[in-house]
Amino acid sequence: MKVESVRGMRDILPEETPLWQKLEAEIRAAFALYGYREIRVPLVERVELFSRGVGEETEVVDKQMYVFPDRKGLPLALRPEATASVVRAYVEHGLHAKGDLAKLYYLGAMFRYEKPQLGRQRQFHQYGVEAIGSLDPALDAEVMDLAWHLMERLALRREGLLLRLNSIGCRDDRPVYREALQGYFAARVGDLCPECRRRLETNPLRILDCKEEGCRALARSAPRSVDHLCPGCRQHFADVQAHLADLGLAHEFDPTLVRGLDYYTRTVFELCSRDLGAQDALLGGGRYDDLVELLGGPPTPAVGFAGGMERLVIVLSAQQGAEGASAPALDLYLVPIGDDARREGAKLLAAVRRSGLSVDTDYMGRSLRKAMQVAGRTARYAAILGPDELARGEIKLKNLATGEEKAVRLPQFAADPHTLIR
Ligand SMILES: [Zn+2]
Ligand SMILES: [Zn+2]
Known part of the structure; x- marks a missing residue:
């Protein structure tokens, strides 16, 4: 009997692996230039790492995460993303005790139960950086500069890149903003999908990244997070934008950008390719100033990003197709x-x-x-x-x-x- 691979779990064949290796080498080289060191975290974690860290109400945790008991009944999850794992490792190994900024990067397989399509598999691969230990807005800008630099190394045209930016504020801003969103959506509850009607009570911010057309239309005119920032967050956002301008990194302010994970605070961003269709981000990230504390460490601000390797492989293979056949092995x-x-x-x-x-x-x-x-x-x-x-x-x-x-x-x-x- 022929045993087939699991849906959404794809083999990467020898014809494709040179591209992956080249991509991995470029990613490692770019990250090293900015002072990041590699960390390798496990594929399997306790479920609560993600339900607490990423958020129970997020699509990633609620609908897409692979969850299973081990043989003793301990609930485990295949990691759907790596930031929560990196922060867990940071806390577990006391990296904060060194009192320095920890600059960590990772590459590896993640798992989400999604509908498989071109460039989207259930086992997929991400690269990412986490800079843990500083609230300096110059660091936000440096992280975004790294994202640009990486794409330029991979021969994506600077003019073809679009940086979308927003600030969603700190946890002190959240209750006020949450109330504003609740008020706005409660008045239009009939146009919300059933899921979002539930989110209205539990986590109204998540309505902003619902994929349903009715909810999206409402989201476009919803109260904006930037109008609900405390003076500190307002200043931080202004400073981030000034640093981006210093670095010559053009960006577009996007008040609807919230990212799909609960841990984000203040800066959120996505780097998109105009050539590939700007609705699909090449990578995304932002600050998560509460996550270290949430996972048992001391209050420690942090910023990072993650991107999908599959999308970059598609970009690179299109380029290589144009360059012709490669040299004999x-x-x-x-x-x-x-x-x-x-x-x-x-x-x-x-x-x-x-x-x-x-x-x-x-x-x-x-x-x-x-x-x-x-x-x-x-x-x-x-x-x-x-x-x-x-x-x-x-x-x-x-x-x-x-x-x-x-x-x-x-x-x-x-x-x-x-x-x-x-
Ligand atoms: Zn604030
Ligand atoms: Zn919805």
Whole structure:
């Protein structure tokens, strides 16, 4: 019986992995330039980390999270995002005790039970940064500058990028804003979806990111969070915008932007591509100044962002398609003819690999002609070892791009293949 993969859980095949590796390398390089260090957190966490951290009323936790009991009945979740895990680790390992700004980044698989479509899987991959320990508005701007820099490294045009920005205020601003939203939506309750009628009591802010058309229409004229900021948050937002201007980062103020997770405070932002359709963000983030405390640490402000790798892979593969085929994967392909050559060849393979060149050979009993075809597809050079070459103590090297051939002494080839195949 054939066993198939689970819906929304996709294999990334060898044809695709070079793109993923390139993307991961660019992300790591960009994050390192800004002083971030990698943290690797588990795929599985206790359910309450997300119900408390991300919010019970969010779509992510309420509808999309994979939840299951382990064999002793402990309720666990596959992580739907990584910020809560990073903050848990920050608190658990006492990173705050060092008294410094912790700049942490991650890459990895996340899980959400969504309808699978192009660029959206149930197991998907995110990259993100978390800067924990400072309320400095210059840090908000630096995090957004990093987001821009990363996209520019990936050859997205600066003019094609759109930074959407809002401030949703601190927890002291929230009750007043919440009341304003409740008043506004309560007067229009008939136009809300059933879900949002419930949210009206529990978490009216979440109505602003409901996907239903009726709710969206109402949300567009709803009271704005920026009109309900305390003087501190108002100043912080003004400072963030001034720092963005200093950095030459154009942004668009978007009063409807709230992000779908409860932990956000003050700054929220999304970086979108005009080329891909600005309604789908490449990445999003903001401040979460209460999350460390909420998860048991001391009051500690923080800011970060996360983005989906799948979207970037689509962007990069479109670019690479335009650039044409990539270089062969192997440096060398060894074609032995006859049993003696095969045995001698096995020793050569081991030596060449230890010298740092990639080399492979035929294990399928192919003819010389067929083996040369494989070499042509996969390698830059073919190394042909037949009875005649063996008798002379030589091996024949063929440049598969130019067709040029030369005979090389076997000891020289084994000792220093690099200089021979440049
Ligand atoms: Zn405030
Ligand atoms: Zn709704």
